[in-house]
Amino acid sequence: MPRDTLTREQIVRTAIDLLDAEGLDGLNMRALGKRLGSAATAVYWHVGSKDNLITLAGDQVWDEIALPDLDAVGWRAAATSMATGLHAMLGRHPWLVQSFGSFVMFGPGKARYDDHNLAVYEAGGFTGAQADQAAGAVFTFVLGNALSPAAEASLTRRLGRDGGDVEERLRDTMARATEIAAGFPRLRARLDTTAATDYAAAPDNSFEFGLRALLDGMEARPAGRPGF
Structure with a gap:
């Protein structure tokens, strides 16, 4: 072209x-x-430049996140929607998680999300720096949950480029990790349950559990105080 x-x-x-x-x-x-x-x-x-292109691409994917109507839903439902939308977007684009460590991500797409996110927490009674703290706490939680899938995707691609059977190499790696984990009592007990296929796997609905607990804490802050 x-x-x-x-x-x-x-x-x-x-x-x-x-x-x-x-x-x-x-x-x-x-x-x-x-x-x-x-x-x-x-x-x-x-x-x-390549760096500028990554910044442009990284900003554009933020537009995929729907912004809830604060006139139609409460702040708690809106905060949940914003967080789950971000989590889903990072799952579709795991390279964005990696980019946070090397690039300063900015642009109208991210600014659109950040501005509405602050409005959500302001609607919940957080003001000034407290709204930033509430939004930042939830963002950090979402990002932490997106790190493991992003790392797994990166590892799978790297092993594929190195040649050989990717699935076999992943199984061997997890087998070695599991063998080490079996030497520690709580990890060994977890491995003995039918729910855990490996000690690094999170239980089902862990993201939903953590987000609910985080928002519960924000919602339960002392009455009459906008923050903690």
Whole structure:
């Protein structure tokens, strides 16, 4: 695709698809240009640099999160919707979780989410810095829950690039981890239950449990006080 027929929107959308498939390590301008049917130089002309492209792609996916209507639902339901929407988005784009450690993510998509998120906690009685603290606590919780799937996706891709049977290598790795865990009493007891296939696996509905507990604590703050 010639440079004058490319658009930044096409490039960013294609970059998101490539990142979803290959992760941060798999994104390069040559591979992206091949998907677009264009030279890498044309891609650079539109987005400036690979780092800038990652920032643009990272910002765009925030628009996938629906913003609840605060006139129609209470702050607690809205906070739950915002958190679960973020969790689902990070699950679709695990490379974004990795990018937080290397890139400063900003742009209108993230700003749209952040602004509405503050409005949610303000509706819950948090004011000023307390609204930031409440929103930040929930964001950190969501991000923590997204780390393990993102790491697993990255590991699977890396093992695949190294060659060999990915599933077998993952089984071998987990078998070694399980053998170590069996030497510790609480982990061994957990491994003996039918609910746990490996000690690193979280029980079902752990995300929902943790989010509910976090919001319960915020909702139960002392009456008459906007924060803790």
